[in-house]
Amino acid sequence: AAYAAVSRLIELGHKKIAYIGETDKEERYNGYCRALEHAGIPILKGYISNVKLSSEGGYQGANILFDRDCDATAWFCSNDMTAIGAMRAVKEHGLQIPEDISIISIDDIDTAQYLTPMLTTVHIPIEEMGKMAAKTLIDRIEGGHTLPMKINFPFYIAGRESCREYRG
Numbered sequence: 001a002a003y004a005a006v007s008r009l010i011e012l013g014h015k016k017i018a019y020i021g022e023t024d025k026e027e028r029y030n031g032y033c034r035a036l037e038h039a040g041i042p043i044l045k046g047y048i049s050n051v052k053l054s055s056e057g058g059y060q061g062a063n064i065l066f067d068r069d070c071d072a073t074a075w076f077c078s079n080d081m082t083a084i085g086a087m088r089a090v091k092e093h094g095l096q097i098p099e100d101i102s103i104i105s106i107d108d109i110d111t112a113q114y115l116t117p118m119l120t121t122v123h124i125p126i127e128e129m130g131k132m133a134a135k136t137l138i139d140r141i142e143g144g145h146t147l148p149m150k151i152n153f154p155f156y157i158a159g160r161e162s163c164r165e166y167r168g
Helices: 002-011 027-038 055-067 080-092 110-114 126-141
Strands: 017-021 048-050 074-077 102-107 120-123 156-158
Touching: 002 017, 002 027, 002 074, 002 102, 002 120, 002 156, 017 027, 017 055, 017 080, 048 055, 055 074, 055 080, 074 080, 080 102, 080 110
Parallel strands: 017 048, 017 074, 074 102, 102 120
Antiparallel strands: 120 156
């Protein structure tokens, strides 16, 4: 999902893409790095803001990027709550989303569609994941499945208003 989100920014013409979120053993950070590498875009330490996944973390992460004079035209936030904090910081700095900075994240929480602008995010089927987890747990308790399982769930990008094509 992270790879798809960052790839969407690249498809929109962005080559300077920052990351806000946790980095240690974080699959979303790994997806960010893989997407940049696949596109031949260097991973720059100055574009990475390692913060907790929360609205406060997103706010702090965005301010870290601003303090570094980061010139990224797009930001990938690890989750929607982090993006919400980052969006507040962007507005406080007198910039506009997506005119100055495009923002994309992951989760598609209900609030994402009520923000201004509405947040572009990767929809993760949380309810279906919960049902499958419960079913798998019951199967294991009742002596069914014992081998490790890997289940891939479909996801899609809920394209809303916080991303636009890069206009250099």
